[in-house]
Amino acid sequence: MMTRQSQRVMTLAGATAIALAGLLGQTSSASAKTHDIHMTAVESDIVIDGGGEKYAAWTFNGTMPGPVVRVTEGDTINFTLTNPATNKNPHAMDFHAAEIDFLKNYKAINAGETISYTFVAKKPGIFFYHCGAPPMIQHVARGMFGAIIVDPKDASVWPKADREYVLVQSEYFKNPGDVQAMFDRKFDGMMFNGGIFKYHPFVTGGGKLDAKPGERVRVYFVNAGPNEFSSFHPIGEIWDNVYESGNPANKLTGVQTYVVGPGSAATFDVVVESAGAYPLVTHSLTGALRGAIAVLLASPDAKPMPLMPMVPWELPAKAK
Amino acid sequence: MPNRLTIPLIGLSLFLSAHETARAESAHDRVALMLSGPDCPSVQKMMASTLRQQSGVLHVDTDLMPDHVLVDIVRPHLTEEELTAIANQAISGGQCRADIMKSCITAGPPVHGIDSPQSADGPAHSH
Numbered sequence: 001m002m003t004r005q006s007q008r009v010m011t012l013a014g015a016t017a018i019a020l021a022g023l024l025g026q027t028s029s030a031s032a033k034t035h036d037i038h039m040t041a042v043e044s045d046i047v048i049d050g051g052g053e054k055y056a057a058w059t060f061n062g063t064m065p066g067p068v069v070r071v072t073e074g075d076t077i078n079f080t081l082t083n084p085a086t087n088k089n090p091h092a093m094d095f096h097a098a099e100i101d102f103l104k105n106y107k108a109i110n111a112g113e114t115i116s117y118t119f120v121a122k123k124p125g126i127f128f129y130h131c132g133a134p135p136m137i138q139h140v141a142r143g144m145f146g147a148i149i150v151d152p153k154d155a156s157v158w159p160k161a162d163r164e165y166v167l168v169q170s171e172y173f174k175n176p177g178d179v180q181a182m183f184d185r186k187f188d189g190m191m192f193n194g195g196i197f198k199y200h201p202f203v204t205g206g207g208k209l210d211a212k213p214g215e216r217v218r219v220y221f222v223n224a225g226p227n228e229f230s231s232f233h234p235i236g237e238i239w240d241n242v243y244e245s246g247n248p249a250n251k252l253t254g255v256q257t258y259v260v261g262p263g264s265a266a267t268f269d270v271v272v273e274s275a276g277a278y279p280l281v282t283h284s285l286t287g288a289l290r291g292a293i294a295v296l297l298a299s300p301d302a303k304p305m306p307l308m309p310m311v312p313w314e315l316p317a318k319a320k
Numbered sequence: 321m322p323n324r325l326t327i328p329l330i331g332l333s334l335f336l337s338a339h340e341t342a343r344a345e346s347a348h349d350r351v352a353l354m355l356s357g358p359d360c361p362s363v364q365k366m367m368a369s370t371l372r373q374q375s376g377v378l379h380v381d382t383d384l385m386p387d388h389v390l391v392d393i394v395r396p397h398l399t400e401e402e403l404t405a406i407a408n409q410a411i412s413g414g415q416c417r418a419d420i421m422k423s424c425i426t427a428g429p430p431v432h433g434i435d436s437p438q439s440a441d442g443p444a445h446s447h
Contacts, residue, residue: 050350200425201352201385201388202352202385202421202427204350204392207384208385235424279425285428286428289426
């Protein structure tokens, strides 16, 4: 039987626990950040290969892919899209990281208009973002896409990466006005980060991705499509881990090839054991041999690189 | 009897054909020469220097890929085979050999409008 004193202690302990829980909750909520993300729809020519070939692209902020957005699980994003009056087409923005009403937020806006909406990035992962203005197949094919990384709130849920890259795969249609070719899947090239053979050093103007032997390299991979599936494979290696949609809870181990459909994404970890070249490719070879090859070069003197190197493309030197 | 439009049409066709040929003539390629042999580190710079002096060579890179010399050329002023012969002649006498690198990541045949970096008819490694 409980004494009055022990009852008082229990009550006090309970009250303290509730107060502490409330405080912890407040702390957690307080640590979440708010990000004001502003993008502009830009219709302009961009370079899509190392030979300097230009493409009449439609982009977010003038690059293909658009800028990488990076937030932490629980953060709030205040997003604004501006479609300048100088543009000729309606544009829109659809964030796959958001869980909000499509009708209100993802509608197309005309040139000269602006749209804003807010969402909380509730689930960790790597997500696609893209324009949804009709015909969406053309807006995606012409370059209106990108990646948003939502880092897990608790970083210890997965191994720390030594090096990170974002790769966005997409199809290249030589004639950007030929919507029928897009519906017919008649693509002319396959791109990583808006370039054909952008990270293939054996191709004119091509570069590479760097790593050191033994490093855990994390690739945030998005397939923008608009149509083709990617069968992502590291030649000479095996994915140590694959996380479907980049969510640490969706973990696979020891994967040779993993299929990422159009509009989807996954995070890939690889630890390259020894120095050498490890091409990251879509094993759908019609895509790989038309541009979707990124050579990961492991070398002890590898230098740090940006999350999305060579965007925009650096034209090759023509010096003799 | 030929139609009055026939001659201008033939002329236009010949002009377009010549234009297309001229475009093909100015195609740029990167040739990847893989070096093998114990003397390669010491002769690589000499080879690169010789290649830079060749007509049709735009750019020579010795840093991007280990054990490789990457050469941007203009076809048909210089073919891959001619380039390889020049490279091997430049380093003859030592234990180093340059071969055109062909592998499973050799790009496919050119899609209309995209220049292929190298011929894709070499043996492909399985993957």
